[in-house]
Amino acid sequence: MKDDIIRIRWHGRGGQGAITAAKIVANAAFASGYEGVVMAPTFGTERRGAPVLTSLKIAKKKIYDLSPITRPDMVIVLDHLLLDEVDVASGAVPGGLVIINSPLGPDAYCFKGARTATADVTSISEAAGLPSGIVNTGIIGAFARASGLIGMEPLSLAIEKEFAGKHPEKNINAALRTYDQTIVGDLLNG
Amino acid sequence: MSKIVAITGAGAMSECMRQINPDVVPAFPITPSTQVIEDFSQFVADGKVDTEMITVESEHSAMSACIGAAAAGGRVMTATSSAGMALMWEMLHIAASMRQPVVMSLINRALSAPINIHADHSDSMGARDAGWIQLYAENNQEAYDNLIMAPKIAEHMDVRLPIMVCMDGFIISHCVQTMQLEDDNKVKEFIGEFESTYPVLDTQHPATWGALDLQDYYMEHKRAQHMAMKNAKDVIEKVSTEFANIFGRKYELFESYRLDDAERVIIAINSVCGEIKEVIDERREAGDKVGLLKIRSFRPFPYEEIAQALEGVKIVTVLDRSESMGAYGPLFVEIRAALFDEPEKPMVYNRIFGLGGRELFMSDIHDIFEENKTYLETGKVEKRFDYLKVRGG
Numbered sequence: 001m002k003d004d005i006i007r008i009r010w011h012g013r014g015g016q017g018a019i020t021a022a023k024i025v026a027n028a029a030f031a032s033g034y035e036g037v038v039m040a041p042t043f044g045t046e047r048r049g050a051p052v053l054t055s056l057k058i059a060k061k062k063i064y065d066l067s068p069i070t071r072p073d074m075v076i077v078l079d080h081l082l083l084d085e086v087d088v089a090s091g092a093v094p095g096g097l098v099i100i101n102s103p104l105g106p107d108a109y110c111f112k113g114a115r116t117a118t119a120d121v122t123s124i125s126e127a128a129g130l131p132s133g134i135v136n137t138g139i140i141g142a143f144a145r146a147s148g149l150i151g152m153e154p155l156s157l158a159i160e161k162e163f164a165g166k167h168p169e170k171n172i173n174a175a176l177r178t179y180d181q182t183i184v185g186d187l188l189n190g
Numbered sequence: 191m192s193k194i195v196a197i198t199g200a201g202a203m204s205e206c207m208r209q210i211n212p213d214v215v216p217a218f219p220i221t222p223s224t225q226v227i228e229d230f231s232q233f234v235a236d237g238k239v240d241t242e243m244i245t246v247e248s249e250h251s252a253m254s255a256c257i258g259a260a261a262a263g264g265r266v267m268t269a270t271s272s273a274g275m276a277l278m279w280e281m282l283h284i285a286a287s288m289r290q291p292v293v294m295s296l297i298n299r300a301l302s303a304p305i306n307i308h309a310d311h312s313d314s315m316g317a318r319d320a321g322w323i324q325l326y327a328e329n330n331q332e333a334y335d336n337l338i339m340a341p342k343i344a345e346h347m348d349v350r351l352p353i354m355v356c357m358d359g360f361i362i363s364h365c366v367q368t369m370q371l372e373d374d375n376k377v378k379e380f381i382g383e384f385e386s387t388y389p390v391l392d393t394q395h396p397a398t399w400g401a402l403d404l405q406d407y408y409m410e411h412k413r414a415q416h417m418a419m420k421n422a423k424d425v426i427e428k429v430s431t432e433f434a435n436i437f438g439r440k441y442e443l444f445e446s447y448r449l450d451d452a453e454r455v456i457i458a459i460n461s462v463c464g465e466i467k468e469v470i471d472e473r474r475e476a477g478d479k480v481g482l483l484k485i486r487s488f489r490p491f492p493y494e495e496i497a498q499a500l501e502g503v504k505i506v507t508v509l510d511r512s513e514s515m516g517a518y519g520p521l522f523v524e525i526r527a528a529l530f531d532e533p534e535k536p537m538v539y540n541r542i543f544g545l546g547g548r549e550l551f552m553s554d555i556h557d558i559f560e561e562n563k564t565y566l567e568t569g570k571v572e573k574r575f576d577y578l579k580v581r582g583g
Contacts, residue, residue, distance in 0.1 A: 019364075026366045030196040037196050039366035043307065062368075064464035066329075066361055067551050 005036070006149065007069045008056040011088045012078035015048040017136030020162065021078070022056045024140060028150050028158040029058040036063040051086050058149075072096060076143055078121075078135055080104070089114060095187065099146050101135050106185025113189070117146035119182040121174075128174035130167075137163070137171035141178030152179055195371045199362035202334040202369060203269060203295045203355075204229030208239055209377040210341060212293075213264030213384070216244035216255030220274035221307050222359040223297040227269055249274040253281035253292075260290035261399050263389030265341060268292065271359060272299035272313045279317070285352045286321025286415060288399060289387075291344035292352040294322075295337060298460065298511075299359040300546040308547020309358040311459065311512040314488075315520045321415050323353040323422050324489040328445075328463045331369035333357040335439055336486075338372070341381050342429045348421040350387065358461040360547065372437055380436055423490040443492040445484040446499050448474060452481030454562045455500065455536075457525055458509040459485045462543070462550055469555040480559055485521065493528040500529065505537040505566045507558055509578075511544045518575055539571045543578040554578060 008025070012018025019041045026039040036059035042052070055069040070091045077088050080102035089098055089111045096114040101121035109116045121138035128138070137159055144152050152175065159175060160168040197205070203226045207215070215234075217227045234243045244259075246252045252268055260266045270278065275296060285292050296314055300306040314324055323343060327333035336355045344353040357363060388397040403411060426443060434440035445463075448470055449455065456466055463484040473480050483499060500506065506529075510519025517523070522540035529535050541558070543550050558578070565571050 023366055027196050030194075030368055035194075035368060037366060037368050040361065041364050043360055043364070064468045065552060066365055066461055066464055067549050070551065 004061075005057050005059040005063060006074070007072045008058070008074040008076065009069045009072040010054045010056065010076045010078070011082055011086060012052055012136070013048075013082070014050045014052050016078050017134070018052055018078050019054050021136040021140055022054045024137070024155065024158045024162050025143065025150065026056055026058070027161065028154040031154045031158065032150050034058040034060060036061050038063045038066055040066050040068065042068050051082055074099065074143075074147060076139060077101065078139055097146055099139070099142050101139055101142070105183055109185075110188060113187075115185055115187045117142060117182055117184040119178045121178050124178045124181055125174040128177050129170040130174050134174075138174040138178040141175035142182040144175070145179045145182040146184050152176060192373045192376070193371055194368055196366050196368050197330060197371070198225065198364055198366050199330045199333055199357050200225035200297065200364065201229060202330045202371075203337060204233070205371060206334050206337040206377070207267055207295075208233045209338075209372070209374050210265070210267065210381060211239045211378070212241055212267040214242050214244065214255070214259035214266045215268060216246050216252045216259065216266070217268045218246050218249045218252045218270070218274060220249070220271050222299060222363045223269045223271040223274070223295065225363070226295055226297070249277040250281060253278035253285060256292045257281060257285050257288060257290050260285075260292050261288065261389070262391045263386035265345075265384035266290070266292050267294070269295040269297070271297045272301055272307075275313045275317060276301060279320075282317055282320040282322060282352075284400070287411065289350040289415075289418070290352060291341065291350055293337070293340045293344055294352065294354045296354040296356045297359045297363045298356050306546040307359070309361050309461070309511070310545045310547065311356075311510075312545075314354060314356050315512040315514075317354075318489055318520060321351065321419070322489065323349075323351055323419070323426075323487070324356060325353065325426075325487055326356045326459045326485055327362070328461060328484060329362060329369070330365070330367045331439070332441070333362065334369060334371070335433065335437070335441065338377055338380065339426075339429050339433050341384075343422065343425050345384065346425045346429070349418050349425050351415070351418050351422060356460070361461040370439075376436065380433070419490045423487070423492060426487055426490075441486060443487045443495055444499070445482075445486060447482040447484060449481040449483060449499060449503075451479055451502075453479045453504045454507075454559060454566060455481045455483055455503050455505070456507045456509060456555070456558060457483045457485065457521065459488070459511065459521060462509065462511070465550065465552050466555055469552050469559065473556075473559060478559070488521075491524050491528075493524070496525065496528045497532050500536060501532075503536045505562045506539075507562050508538060508540050510540060510542050513542050513545065537565060537571050539565070539573070540575045541578050542576070548579060550578065
């Protein structure tokens, strides 16, 4: 494994827009100078509500490995109830980061050897004016805050481009508000 | 203006179709090629192309309309996958026999049953005898570049055959990657104007298409198709050189990756080649003499060139992402045929992998190189044919 690739695995439910979220981050990463960007969704049944995942890899140079991520540096979970169904942190590297849309604080979770960050993206997005259940732009704010990898400016631009004509301002607002309200926990020794 | 973009494979195909601005696009959407047609119909609706888009009731009709529109004198493109192309079957052969240079973007997907929407090459490999030129691509960039070259190859007067530009479903079609999107005008200029031959709409010069052709001339017509396909080999090389001169990316009939002094080689098609290259780089760092031969043109198949490229190689693992039950994989059969007349043949064996989208990881590719190392050391191919990562194997 080459360690200059940052591997981010996204877990959501069919219809939640996890792939769109990862695509937005991919575009923002590229705009921020990461020349190697690969966002490869693992499609299953394409059924609404079913667990889905997508692999986002970013690096400063071209990436050839398009296979799904098995050793993620970061894991992003769009619905905390997925934790009952999917081992989201499976294979996470030591010192990795797990970001969850959850009404609970990071202390409520215990991922050994990793840091956990949480934000109540569902409530924040609704307060930002988005229809109930739209969390895929809010979660981007949580990602920006917890990872520190990409700034909110390129991310907002990427959201604007993706949602052109579909209330980009509300989506950007959701991301910005979530950025402010994300709580990052400590590294749990494992 | 040429620019680097982050885009899905399917998105790259629709952008390329926008740049080509074909006269007619008859299409029926099917996963995972849907986005190509979805994007392109948006371009039509937004007036970004002059194309007449025909939304048909089935893929059989889509290919029928392609043939009709091409025979009428238009540049024609379409996109499909899997069962969609299977439903075109009858018309695929007719497009080729009527020598219509239809350009198809084929997003490779498994065939049912059981129902599966993911990548393998059952669709295009099944159609390998339909008389279409087949180009394959490792990633978005290659698929996009192949599609730019496709009309120029297909429409060449020494060829006049339909062409399919293939990429792996989801793995490439739905994968966002960075790639160079060329300037619209440069692409148009490169491809040039469509030149029609005996168009049926030219009423001053009436011509018959699809006439009855029995024992008297049918065989000559088939041979003519074969000759055109042989010509296509030179034309692909020529067009690829022209493309390289303008756009800077050079493609051959196949890619030789670290093949020069390689002793152990994998031969494969499409997206898996990216992972194979990474593994080769890792093993080369440790002094392991391994390489990859990646097929770009499967029809026509470059037998002599491949045999030459494999000179000095000691063992070859051929990876097939489709299968011909009761026979070896289609790529393996060609490779063995290519090598048969060589005085010093490498050992060659076949592995079927990735059917219905089953992933092959870099660790699996390391395992392949370990296996062929053992075969080489013992001088014996333990299993000529086998599956990778399958239960009950």
